Amino acid sequence: MKLTRDEIIETIRMVQSENLDIRTVTLGISLRDCAANTVSETADKIYTKLVTVGKNLVSTARQLEMEYGIPIINKRISVTPIAMVAESCKETDYAPIAKAMDRAAKQLGIDFIGGFSALVQKGFTKGDMNLLNSIPDALSVTERVCCSVNVATSKAGINMDAVRAMGKIIKKTASLTADEDGLGCAKLVVFANAPEDNPFMAGAFHGPGEPEATINVGISGPGVVNTVIRRLPKEADIGEVSETIKKMAFKITRVGELIGREAARRLGVPFGIIDLSLAPTPAVGDSIANILEAIGLERCGAPGTTATLALLNDAVKKGGAMATSYVGGLSGAFIPVSEDAGMIRAVMDGALSLEKLEAMTCVCSVGLDMIAVPGDTTEETISAIIADEMALGVINKKTTAVRIIPAPGKKTGDFVEFGGLLGRAPVMPVNTFDPSVFVRRGGQIPPPIQSMTN
């Protein structure tokens, strides 16, 4: 069928003026064959495997960008959770493994490498414990390594010992990276129901059920959706809004599907999934908050925000589901504060609070993401914020996550600056009433009645 001129111009405009891009092409690599008796031996094996399997990723992605004219912003690698790979090592400090991953990432020209991770929703093995203990050091001595810990699932409930430990680890990581406003915490995420094939950072890891290697693609495109909604007349019915988003989500996802399949074919690895997510960037207009405002809110965070976000998220899934054969990962709109200019403005104007963000995470992916809080926030309060968010995920059988930065020395109203895709975040106020008795109880929150699906 012949293409029309208008279709061609639409595509070109989406790329050139509305920031349409592929957020990430992520190569998942299994490291299960890299286990050894010592950390140094394991680190060597991991480095060698990464630079061998990943050697063509960046050049292939660049080639695709050039040929199809669609920018691919990040090239990433996700690996088997390191807690599993390093379990057999006799040493307890896993930071040298993180360093080897960082070296490999730099050697390959990869933007981020994810998988310094542990799955501890029901308890800890030796490897899990060692990994958790190594997180603050690992994140302070590496640049591109991302770390995630799954502390809850709908089937297992919430490991409150792990939740408590994460509060401490986040504070420690912030203090070790204090000269960069606690940047280490921007690369550390705590999950409930973590997906095994997520291409997005900081939570990407190559799950134990995944093949040897796979290509996963994360799409983007809030700018494109924003533009089409702004073009709708104010009196357009909400069903029209949903229909408009669906159509655009289809188009965005198709581009991801094409790039994903072509990347997989050229690299000789299976194509995994498309993550149907609208991932914002700090660029003006490329914002989820702006879309909600375009639907009809004065500011993101106003009453009606949760409903508009639910509409947006559902329409993106419906449009995207038909455009790709394999949907996976997080698949939902992201609401990271520091990476979204509209969210930042909403916080600064006093429209958007931590509590409203928590409500919003019930209807989208992923959770409290890239939120800066005052440096004197206690570790118990951080643990309790994590516990709340995990409860939302466990009860609603969805992925939720917390990526929170207790910015050392900063107070409400100050700014933290990370630069690049991580952006800048206003420090948000936190409820200061004390949850420490609850947090210190420890133990396991049992799986909810909803988990009994068999």
Place this chain on the structure above:
Amino acid sequence: MEILITLDALKNREGEKILRFPPDTLVTKEAKIYAAKNHIDIYIGDEKLTQPVYLNGKPGERAVISVIGEDKVGIIAGISKVFAQYNINILDITQTAIEGLFTMITVVDIAKSKVSFEDLKNKLSECGAQLGVRVDAQREEVFHYMHRI
């Protein structure tokens, strides 16, 4: 006895271009994709295993060249000259100049191109820079994927 042939079975026999396995052996998706990429033929008994089919097929032989910028004399002439120089055939061409903004969309056949896609793209950009317009070259599939089911 190997029931499943996985990627590892292939990697263990690196260097061999023809691999034979007993009848009824199952070959995983990963192994098939690896074999196709590395030009390895797999035989199950006497039967040759077919290569995985890709919905997006082979990279196409057509590209869309778009030119956007301020209207002036000689834009089409300049761009067409590059096509002729590298043996690229124009299949379709449309252009408008509304209120001084010039847009031209050309669909071309690059099957017999004398240069690689990357070189062509660079040459077109250079030519565009001299003419004061923005020239882009993209493979046609991206438009088909986006707008056609």
